[in-house]
Structure formats: structure tokens, C-alpha cells
Amino acid sequence: MxxxxxxxxxxxxxxxxxxxxxxxxxxxxxxxxxxxxxxxxxxxxxxxxxxxxxxxxxxxxxxxxxxxxxxxxxxxxxxxxxxxxxxxxxxxxxxxxxxxxxxxxxxxxxxxxxxxxxxxxxxxxxxxxxxxxxxxxxxxxxxxxxxxxxxxxxxxxxxxxxxxxxxxxxxxxxxxxxxxxxxxxxxxxxxxxxxxxxxxxxxxxxxxxxxxxxxxxxxxxxxxxxxxxxxxxxxxxxxxxxxxxxxxxxxxxxxxxxxxxxxxxxxxxVIPTRNARNGCAFTSQGRVSIKQAAHARDSTPLDPACDCRPCRTHSRAYLRHLYLSGEILAARALTEHNLHFYASLMRDCQAAIASGNFKAYAKDASAGWGIDNAAEPVEE
Known part of the structure; x- marks a missing residue:
């Protein structure tokens, strides 16, 4: 160099x-x-x-x-x-x-x-x-x-x-x-x-x-x-x-x-890691709050479109149980998922730019997210 x-x-x-x-x-x-x-x-x-x-x-x-x-x-x-x-x-x-x-x-x-x-x-x-x-x-x-x-x-x-x-x-x-x-x-x-x-x-x-x-x-x-x-x-x-x-x-x-x-x-x-510790996951369908009672008997993965380890191995019901029980594994699993989501997003963006179709990709990807929370000045 x-x-x-x-x-x-x-x-x-x-x-x-x-x-x-x-x-x-x-x-x-x-x-x-x-x-x-x-x-x-x-x-x-x-x-x-x-x-x-x-x-x-x-x-x-x-x-x-x-x-x-x-x-x-x-x-x-x-x-x-x-x-x-x-x-x-x-x-x-x-x-x-x-x-x-x-x-x-x-x-x-x-x-x-x-x-x-x-x-x-x-x-x-x-x-x-x-x-x-x-x-x-x-x-x-x-x-x-x-x-x-x-x-x-x-x-x-x-x-x-x-x-x-x-x-x-x-x-x-x-x-x-x-x-x-x-x-x-x-x-x-x-x-x-x-x-x-x-x-x-x-x-x-x-x-x-x-x-x-x-x-x-x-x-x-x-x-x-x-x-x-x-x-x-x-x-x-x-x-x-x-x-x-x-x-x-x-x-x-x-x-x-x-x-x-x-x-x-x-x-x-800090959003993907901090939100994970607060029970919030980013998915292809938008944000999921795992603490909600609606997930108590949900046997589906956090994000069916995700191939991260937690999505391959844990149900929403189990992740909710871990979070409500204060188990360290909840923070680990949700953090791993969120960071996997962000890493995949960057790879997809790189590919879309290389093909010249980023604008269309961004519109399609964000269509179902419904995410509009701003980053706050909070440290990890």
C-alpha cells in the first residue's frame, strides 16, 4: 500500500x-x-x-x-x-x-x-x-x-x-x-x-x-x-x-x-446489539419484540428467511422463555441474529450496487420492515 x-x-x-x-x-x-x-x-x-x-x-x-x-x-x-x-x-x-x-x-x-x-x-x-x-x-x-x-x-x-x-x-x-x-x-x-x-x-x-x-x-x-x-x-x-x-x-x-x-x-x-439485549430483533418482516405474549406458544423461528444459528435452532417461544427468565443465552441469541441480519444486509447491498439495481433492491427490502426508530446517543 x-x-x-x-x-x-x-x-x-x-x-x-x-x-x-x-x-x-x-x-x-x-x-x-x-x-x-x-x-x-x-x-x-x-x-x-x-x-x-x-x-x-x-x-x-x-x-x-x-x-x-x-x-x-x-x-x-x-x-x-x-x-x-x-x-x-x-x-x-x-x-x-x-x-x-x-x-x-x-x-x-x-x-x-x-x-x-x-x-x-x-x-x-x-x-x-x-x-x-x-x-x-x-x-x-x-x-x-x-x-x-x-x-x-x-x-x-x-x-x-x-x-x-x-x-x-x-x-x-x-x-x-x-x-x-x-x-x-x-x-x-x-x-x-x-x-x-x-x-x-x-x-x-x-x-x-x-x-x-x-x-x-x-x-x-x-x-x-x-x-x-x-x-x-x-x-x-x-x-x-x-x-x-x-x-x-x-x-x-x-x-x-x-x-x-x-x-x-x-x-x-449500537442499535443491533442494544436492541437485542432489550428483546428486539430485526427480521425480514420488520421488528419483533420477543417479550410479547403472542410468541409464548410460537414454534416458528424468529425469521423464517434467516439462516443464522438461532433461527435454525430456536423457536420464538424458546427465545421468549430465555428472555423472560433472564438467561444470558437470550442476549447471545438475539445479538447473533441481529448482527447476522446486518451483515447479510450489507452483502445484499454490495451485490445490488454491483448489478446497478440498488434503488429497486432497497425499495423491495424495506417494504415490510416498518422500522423508523432513530439511533439514540446511548453507549454500549
């Missing part, structure tokens, strides 16, 4: 901006569009790394802030980096900790220098600067690192959102200047809340910096769905076509189809 990563677009849909591609990292290639399961603390809840790999996941997400708190980035570096630490044979993308500035607002303060946290574990002070966020991610050995940003909360007044994106731009410059590694990619993050002019300003600022890829941040943080989709589409339209485009924290299967049609390549979200 000429740089930390290589990215090539392999096909473009005829009826939309959807594209498929190949992202080559030091830990292997990733076919795009790709969904990354969220493994905040170097573990995707209820799933073993080899199970994720067998489903087809070749890249997962972890969080630099949480890993810096425990067990420590230096320790993970000493043990060979985060992929080896996890026992995951693929690539890892690490978020910088900017999201925690919003989600953990009660225990932090933000100034020009960076974000001052009180550890959510023991109250110990931690200052995360653009420079230290890069140092932490370099120690972690992430294939793709994220520049430190301020994830603009919603709602935010125009002036507040402007200040936030300006700070993000200054931090982006500092993040890039701090990178030493030549084998780890670094992505910049576009902010701007739901204001079109600010999104354009931020996109212009961030894409003028020589990052290896670009992300749209600050979405799915409580804003109306229509605004999220509008700002995501605007962000995608202003990202360079020759580099990976990452939509952070989105979303439901319906959100993913919409975002893929905009030209995004990478996604992450």
Missing part, C-alpha cells in the same frame, strides 16, 4: 449515489458498504470475536476514551495492539472520545486545549487533547483513527454549533499534526448540527485537510429523522469521492439503506 489504507470504488449504482468498494487496511480488506459492530471496550457485547468474523465482519469499532481509562492504551500496545488483544483477525477503527464529551457531559468540561474528564469509574482526572487522543489511538494500534472533535449536542443554537465546528476544525489540524504512525489511517469529522450553512462550512474546512477518509458526525443525537437524513446527504455530497465516507452512529436498517444511497461507505451503531 502507498499509505496506511487503500480505497477503491468498484461499482456505482445506476439510480442513486450508492457505491461499493474495497478498503485495504494493515489487517486485511473490507468490502464496502460495511457496518462495524460496536465493541466500545474491545468487546462486542455477547459476541466472541471469532463469531463476528464467521458472520463476515472484517472490521469492528472500539472507543479510545474507554480503553484509555481501562485497561490503558499502553498496556494494550504492549500486548500487540487492539486487534491481537481482542483476538479479532480483522481491522479495528477507534473513535477518539469526542462523542463522550457529549454523552458524559456531566463529568467533563471543554476548552481550547481539549476535554477534561473525571473518570466514570473512579473520578480520576483525564484530559483528552487532540494530541493525546492520537497518541492513545496509536498505542492501541487501530487501523483507522478518528480526529478528536466536539460532537455538537442537539438542540444547539446556530452560534453554539458554529463555535463547535470551529473548535473541531482547529482540533482536526492538531490531530493530523500529532500523527506519527505511517501505518494507521486518520479520518476527519464534519460537524455543523442541523444547519445547512454550518454543515457546508465544516465540510469545506475538514475536507481541505489531508485526511485518509472523512466522517459525518453529530447526527442521530436526538434531531428529527428528516433533519438527520438531510444533513447526512449534504455531508456525503461534499466529501471527496476517492476516499472512504463514514456516517457515525447510524443506524436502523432503513437508515442504512438511505445512507448507502447517499454514497456513504462505513457505518457503526
Amino acid at each position: 502507498n499509505g496506511p489504507i487503500e480505497f477503491s470504488v468498484t461499482a456505482v449504482d445506476r439510480g442513486s449515489d450508492a457505491r461499493s468498494g474495497r478498503l485495504v487496511t494493515p489487517h486485511g480488506a473490507v468490502a464496502t458498504p460495511a457496518f462495524m459492530p460496536v465493541g466500545t471496550r474491545a468487546a462486542v457485547k455477547a459476541m466472541a470475536p471469532d463469531e463476528l468474523w464467521s458472520m463476515g465482519y472484517t472490521m469492528v469499532l472500539a472507543n479510545a476514551y474507554h480503553l484509555a481509562i481501562r485497561p490503558g492504551a499502553a498496556l494494550i500496545g504492549e500486548l500487540g495492539g487492539i486487534a491481537r488483544f481482542m483476538g479479532f483477525p480483522g481491522a479495528v477503527l477507534t473513535d477518539s472520545g469526542g462523542f463522550q464529551a457529549m454523552s458524559l457531559a456531566k463529568i467533563n468540561s471543554i476548552n481550547e486545549e481539549g476535554i477534561r474528564f473525571r473518570s466514570h469509574l473512579d473520578g480520576a482526572p483525564l484530559t483528552l487533547t487532540p494530541e493525546s487522543a492520537i497518541e492513545i489511538q496509536q498505542q492501541l494500534g487501530a487501523d483507522i483513527m478518528m480526529a478528536l472533535d466536539e460532537c455538537t449536542p442537539y438542540p444547539a443554537e446556530h452560534r453554539r454549533a458554529l463555535m463547535s465546528l470551529e473548535l473541531t476544525a482547529r482540533w482536526a489540524e492538531r490531530s493530523l499534526a500529532a500523527r506519527i504512525s505511517t501505518t494507521q489511517a486518520l479520518f476527519g469529522i464534519i460537524q455543523g448540527s442541523i444547519f445547512e450553512d454550518l454543515r457546508r462550512t465544516s465540510a469545506s474546512q475538514i475536507t481541505s485537510i489531508g485526511f485518509d477518509g472523512y466522517a459525518a458526525g453529530g447526527l442521530s443525537v436526538g434531531e428529527p429523522k428528516a433533519a438527520m437524513l438531510e444533513m447526512a446527504a449534504l455531508s456525503a455530497s461534499m466529501m471527496p469521492g476517492g476516499k472512504p465516507r463514514y456516517l457515525m452512529g447510524v443506524g436502523t436498517p432503513a437508515d442504512l439503506l438511505a445512507a448507502i444511497a447517499m454514497g456513504f461507505d462505513l457505518f457503526d451503531c
Whole structure:
């Protein structure tokens, strides 16, 4: 590879901006569009790394802030980096900790220098600067690192959102200047809340910096769905076509189809894993709440169209029994199913784009889903 990563677009849909591609990292290639399961603390809840790999996941997400708190980035570096630490044979993308500035607002303060946290574990002070966020991610050995940003909360007044994106731009410059590694990619993050002019300003600022890829941040943080989709589409339209485009924290299967049609390549979200632990499964017929009494005597699989292990071996009645009994197997089975559903969705999208029929595929696939829940800013 000429740089930390290589990215090539392999096909473009005829009826939309959807594209498929190949992202080559030091830990292997990733076919795009790709969904990354969220493994905040170097573990995707209820799933073993080899199970994720067998489903087809070749890249997962972890969080630099949480890993810096425990067990420590230096320790993970000493043990060979985060992929080896996890026992995951693929690539890892690490978020910088900017999201925690919003989600953990009660225990932090933000100034020009960076974000001052009180550890959510023991109250110990931690200052995360653009420079230290890069140092932490370099120690972690992430294939793709994220520049430190301020994830603009919603709602935010125009002036507040402007200040936030300006700070993000200054931090982006500092993040890039701090990178030493030549084998780890670094992505910049576009902010701007739901204001079109600010999104354009931020996109212009961030894409003028020589990052290896670009992300749209600050979405799915409580804003109306229509605004999220509008700002995501605007962000995608202003990202360079020759580099990976990452939509952070989105979303439901319906959100993913919409975002893929905009030209995004990478996604992450806690929805499939968090919803699974709450008894909710995504199926080809839409969402299923396994806790409902209607499933008490249902001998059919969770999704007759699915070939995942839980659907091959467990009935809805049994899954409901496990969930109501508080059995760990319920979380494992539903999580495995949901992640299998998302992995299959990405493969189907790639195939549809390659054939030039993504728009028709997306319309047919989503016809029976009835899924419209937005991703909330809740961590794993």
C-alpha cells in the first residue's frame, strides 16, 4: 500500500449515489458498504470475536476514551495492539472520545486545549487533547483513527454549533499534526448540527485537510429523522469521492439503506446489539419484540428467511422463555441474529450496487420492515 489504507470504488449504482468498494487496511480488506459492530471496550457485547468474523465482519469499532481509562492504551500496545488483544483477525477503527464529551457531559468540561474528564469509574482526572487522543489511538494500534472533535449536542443554537465546528476544525489540524504512525489511517469529522450553512462550512474546512477518509458526525443525537437524513446527504455530497465516507452512529436498517444511497461507505451503531439485549430483533418482516405474549406458544423461528444459528435452532417461544427468565443465552441469541441480519444486509447491498439495481433492491427490502426508530446517543 502507498499509505496506511487503500480505497477503491468498484461499482456505482445506476439510480442513486450508492457505491461499493474495497478498503485495504494493515489487517486485511473490507468490502464496502460495511457496518462495524460496536465493541466500545474491545468487546462486542455477547459476541466472541471469532463469531463476528464467521458472520463476515472484517472490521469492528472500539472507543479510545474507554480503553484509555481501562485497561490503558499502553498496556494494550504492549500486548500487540487492539486487534491481537481482542483476538479479532480483522481491522479495528477507534473513535477518539469526542462523542463522550457529549454523552458524559456531566463529568467533563471543554476548552481550547481539549476535554477534561473525571473518570466514570473512579473520578480520576483525564484530559483528552487532540494530541493525546492520537497518541492513545496509536498505542492501541487501530487501523483507522478518528480526529478528536466536539460532537455538537442537539438542540444547539446556530452560534453554539458554529463555535463547535470551529473548535473541531482547529482540533482536526492538531490531530493530523500529532500523527506519527505511517501505518494507521486518520479520518476527519464534519460537524455543523442541523444547519445547512454550518454543515457546508465544516465540510469545506475538514475536507481541505489531508485526511485518509472523512466522517459525518453529530447526527442521530436526538434531531428529527428528516433533519438527520438531510444533513447526512449534504455531508456525503461534499466529501471527496476517492476516499472512504463514514456516517457515525447510524443506524436502523432503513437508515442504512438511505445512507448507502447517499454514497456513504462505513457505518457503526449500537442499535443491533442494544436492541437485542432489550428483546428486539430485526427480521425480514420488520421488528419483533420477543417479550410479547403472542410468541409464548410460537414454534416458528424468529425469521423464517434467516439462516443464522438461532433461527435454525430456536423457536420464538424458546427465545421468549430465555428472555423472560433472564438467561444470558437470550442476549447471545438475539445479538447473533441481529448482527447476522446486518451483515447479510450489507452483502445484499454490495451485490445490488454491483448489478446497478440498488434503488429497486432497497425499495423491495424495506417494504415490510416498518422500522423508523432513530439511533439514540446511548453507549454500549
